[in-house]
Amino acid sequence: xxxxxxxxxxxxxxxxxxxxxxxxxxxxxxxxxxxxxxxxxxxxxxxxxxxxxxxxxxxxxxxxxxxxxxxxxxxxxxxxxxxxxxxxxxxxxxxxxxxxxxxxxxxxxxxxxxxxxxxxxxxxxxxxxxxxxxxxxxxxxxxxxxxxxxxxxxxxxxxxxxxxxxxxxxxxxxxxxxxxxxxxxxxxxxxxxxxxxxxxxxxxxxxxxxxxxxxxxxxxxxxxxxxxxxxxxxxxxxxxxxxxxxxxxxxxxxxxxxxxxxxxxxxxxxxxxxxxxxxxxxxxxxxxxxxxxxxxxxxxxxxxxxxxxxxxxxxxxxxxxxxxxxxxxxxxxxxxxxxxxxxxxxxxxxxxxxxxxxxxxxxxxxxxxxxxxxxxxxxxxxxxxxxxxxxxxxxxxxxxx
Amino acid sequence: xxxxxxxxxxxxxxxxxxxxxxxxxxxxxxxxxxxxxxxxxxxxxxxxxxxxxxxxxxxxxxxxxxxxxxxxxxxxxxxxxxxxxxxxxxxxxxxxxxxxxxxxxxxxxxxxxxxxxxxxxxxxxxxxxxxxxxxxxxxxxxxxxxxxxxxxxxxxxxxxxxxxxxxxxxxxxxxxxxxxxxxxxxxxxxxxxxxxxxxxxxxxxxxxxxxxxxxxxxxxxxxxxxxxxxxxxxxxxxxxxxxxxxxxxxxxxxxxxxxxxxxxxxxxxxxxxxxxxxxxxxxxxxxxxxxxxxxxxxxxxxxxxxxxxxxxxxxxxxxxxxxxxxxxxxxxxxxxxxxxxxxxxxxxxxxxxxxxxxxxxxxxxxxxxxxxxxxxxxxxxxxxxxxxxxxxxxxxxxxxx
Numbered sequence: 054x055x056x057x058x059x060x061x062x063x064x065x066x067x068x069x070x071x072x073x074x075x076x077x078x079x080x081x082x083x084x085x086x087x088x089x090x091x092x093x094x095x096x097x098x099x100x101x102x103x104x105x106x107x108x109x110x111x112x113x114x115x116x117x118x119x120x121x122x123x124x125x126x127x128x129x130x131x132x133x134x135x136x137x138x139x140x141x142x143x144x145x146x147x148x149x150x151x152x153x154x155x156x157x158x159x160x161x162x163x164x165x166x167x168x169x170x171x172x173x174x175x176x177x178x179x180x181x182x183x184x185x186x187x188x189x190x191x192x193x194x195x196x197x198x199x200x201x202x203x204x205x206x207x208x209x210x211x212x213x214x215x216x217x218x219x220x221x222x223x224x225x226x227x228x229x230x231x232x233x234x235x236x237x238x239x240x241x242x243x244x245x246x247x248x249x250x251x252x253x254x255x256x257x258x259x260x261x262x263x264x265x266x267x268x269x270x271x272x273x274x275x276x277x278x279x280x281x282x283x284x285x286x287x288x289x290x291x292x293x294x295x296x297x298x299x300x301x302x303x304x305x306x307x308x309x310x311x312x313x314x315x316x317x318x319x320x321x322x323x324x325x326x327x328x329x330x331x332x333x334x335x336x337x338x339x340x341x342x343x344x345x346x347x348x349x350x351x352x353x354x355x356x357x358x359x360x361x362x363x364x365x366x367x368x369x370x371x372x373x374x375x376x377x378x379x380x381x382x383x384x385x386x387x388x389x390x391x392x393x394x395x396x397x398x399x400x401x402x403x404x405x406x407x408x409x410x411x412x413x414x415x416x417x418x419x420x421x422x423x424x425x426x427x428x429x430x431x432x433x434x435x436x437x438x439x440x441x442x443x444x445x446x447x448x449x450x451x452x453x454x
Numbered sequence: 455x456x457x458x459x460x461x462x463x464x465x466x467x468x469x470x471x472x473x474x475x476x477x478x479x480x481x482x483x484x485x486x487x488x489x490x491x492x493x494x495x496x497x498x499x500x501x502x503x504x505x506x507x508x509x510x511x512x513x514x515x516x517x518x519x520x521x522x523x524x525x526x527x528x529x530x531x532x533x534x535x536x537x538x539x540x541x542x543x544x545x546x547x548x549x550x551x552x553x554x555x556x557x558x559x560x561x562x563x564x565x566x567x568x569x570x571x572x573x574x575x576x577x578x579x580x581x582x583x584x585x586x587x588x589x590x591x592x593x594x595x596x597x598x599x600x601x602x603x604x605x606x607x608x609x610x611x612x613x614x615x616x617x618x619x620x621x622x623x624x625x626x627x628x629x630x631x632x633x634x635x636x637x638x639x640x641x642x643x644x645x646x647x648x649x650x651x652x653x654x655x656x657x658x659x660x661x662x663x664x665x666x667x668x669x670x671x672x673x674x675x676x677x678x679x680x681x682x683x684x685x686x687x688x689x690x691x692x693x694x695x696x697x698x699x700x701x702x703x704x705x706x707x708x709x710x711x712x713x714x715x716x717x718x719x720x721x722x723x724x725x726x727x728x729x730x731x732x733x734x735x736x737x738x739x740x741x742x743x744x745x746x747x748x749x750x751x752x753x754x755x756x757x758x759x760x761x762x763x764x765x766x767x768x769x770x771x772x773x774x775x776x777x778x779x780x781x782x783x784x785x786x787x788x789x790x791x792x793x794x795x796x797x798x799x800x801x802x803x804x805x806x807x808x809x810x811x812x813x814x815x816x817x818x819x820x821x822x823x824x825x826x827x828x829x830x831x832x833x834x835x836x837x838x839x840x841x842x843x844x845x846x847x848x849x850x851x852x853x854x855x
Binding site: 105106107108109110141142143175176177281283284285286356357358361362364365367370371372374375376377378379381382383384385386387389399401402403404441442443445446447449450 | 506507508509510511542543544576577578682684685686687757758759762763765766768771772773775776777778779780782783784785786787788790800802803804805842843844846847848850851
């Protein structure tokens with residue numbers, strides 16, 4: 054994505070003016086690592102959400118979705134606990150989620166429905182409520198407009214690295230900032246999965262317009278990554294926007310920045326996929342529309358055979374062609390062209406002679422680029438994933454044994 | 455599947471009366487292993503086919519589909535070469551396929567459209583035609599009513615074991631036999647993939663009825679297995695039926711036998727999945743219909759996290775619940791129950807206390823059974839797969855490097 058007017062700045066989720074964040078060690082994780090985070094947005098913030106499509110979903114997801122619907126897309130705070138997913142925990146799960154937000158809302162002086170909660174960690178394990186509740190006061194005490202990194206750290210479970218970014222753009226002499234943080238490395242670690250993402254923006258925007266913008270950006274970022282094809286019970290994205298209203302003619306540029314923030318976070322998740330040694334970017338072009346291109350790109354990105362070939366630095370065009378072919382998007386096989394990096398391996402549906410060593414070298418880069426053209430259409434899209442290593446299998450097979 | 459009246463017999467694809475088969479080493483494979491097979495059915499045999507849904511498909515698949523359509527579902531012979539998939543080979547691919555069947559038809563004294571061809575092996579490599587054509591005479595010379603094993607061996611590529619079966623059933627004093635052979639271990643080996651299956655039956659049946667019966671049996675067998683989620687350019691199933699007509703009231707029992715033959719072959723493919731150490735059978739019940747149950751069962755079977763958990767003998771119900779939840783079949787999460795073997799791990803959407811060691815032992819069996827109930831519906835289905843081992847990754851990553 055062309056960054057356009059947008060430049061990276063420090064501060065993550067708390068970079069936009071008026072936003073505060075904090076992260077502390079409340080004692081929810083046995084490891085003693087930070088495990089409780091809070092994001093606080095300015096009054097009457099718009100809040101857009103996208104949630105896991107799984108029908109086995111945690112109570113906190115139900116709570117977030119319902120409150121956003123009731124409030125017409127407005128919320129001011131989100132509490133995030135890591136360590137326990139609070140999924141498959143029955144009635145107790147929902148009661149705990151409601152209770153935590155109610156008490157936090159009291160403390161913050163907010164209406165209960167302005168406070169949301171996200172949980173990540175082990176499925177089937179409820180939140181140790183006394184521990185969480187005892188953490189609320191120090192968590193609020195730590196709220197700060199430079200608390201982004203602390204919050205980004207406290208939401209991690211098995212991630213190897215924290216994932217945050219902030220961008221700043223000038224609209225005339227008006228500065229707009231967008232911040233974000235995420236956690237996830239695919240639903241890869243046993244029961245310790247979940248993709249969570251949180252965004253902040255200091256431009257005012259109507260909730261319905263913001264929700265639509267967020268959905269489009271999610272489609273081109275978080276919905277374009279695949280690590281192991283598994284979806285969690287708790288996947289949630291929440292995006293807050295509050296501040297001086299941004300005139301409508303600037304919305305396309307705002308969306309460009311929002312998309313860039315989400316793509317950065319999504320790529321960071323793919324790169325952190327368990328056992329991954331590289332990021333794979335698949336570009337597909339020539340389809341009738343963007344959705345078709347995305348579907349082909351995601352199928353290639355998710356193919357175990359493509360992922361293992363990349364891991365082995367094997368320029369195996371046959372696997373790429375086969376994955377494109379089974380994506381359920383119809384195209385003329387005799388129009389298929391395939392590149393790895395700058396090396397073209399197929400043209401008009403047939404293999405080309407190519408320098409195998411050079412193509413293998415292109416697979417050794419930190420970001421491996423695979424490109425497919427399937428026709429003359431104007432549709433194009435990108436998807437991101439990671440290679441599949443024996444390390445992935447060992448980690449996931451040997452967890453409890 | 456309840457075998458009902460059906461008992462296993464020797465002979466594979468050539469067990470039904472009137473059918474002949476052969477397999478030879480024509481020299482198509484560098485390894486010197488058998489690589490050319492022929493199946494010959496009695497005159498005016500019905501022939502039903504199902505083919506890969508990939509839009510990158512080999513010329514031989516196009517040829518088979520077109521000839522069966524033109525003949526109204528009748529064919530008498532199929533030639534199978536292993537070593538070269540003849541996919542992504544452009545016009546030459548189709549010309550070679552047509553030429554091979556035309557010459558074979560001449561030799562056999564059949565009309566050209568009565569002869570089909572299937573190829574399996576490396577994508578992008580054409581068939582060495584002089585070698586194949588030189589093999590036709592010895593191949594026909596070897597045709598025999600006990601040639602099933604030779605044929606089943608000659609269609610293999612990277613399979614570890616040959617896959618064949620025959621069943622015999624009595625309809626009053628009438629004996630009916632169904633034979634079958636297959637190859638495939640998932641689209642697992644680099645470019646050396648493809649699922650091929652061939653069936654024979656010595657009962658006469660109208661092509662349209664036979665095709666419908668074959669489609670239903672495929673749905674409950676080959677379409678219910680998943681090894682690595684990849685689909686080949688050449689996947690083909692051809693089922694021949696010829697003999698004294700079987701009265702319509704016996705068709706359900708015939709279909710039962712046909713399904714049992716296909717399920718045996720499909721399970722053999724899953725069990726032979728590269729790096730696999732066990733067969734996984736997933737049973738799903740309580741859905742509104744069979745298709746929904748199959749979709750949930752296939753999603754569980756195909757989950758990398760479930761597959762690695764089984765490999766690690768880890769009774770990880772959370773991964774099973776999460777896979778069921780993301781299958782896109784709606785169900786009430788609070789109705790979910792999960793068993794591994796005879797051990798129930800979840801009830802009413804929540805974990806049960808269970809004996810972890812005993813459940814882990816149930817995962818050490820040759821066939822691992824996972825069962826899910828998602829409601830009160832009458833829909834139920836089974837799917838089969840295999841575990842995911844680090845061996846899978848090593849084989850697929852290290853192929854050309």
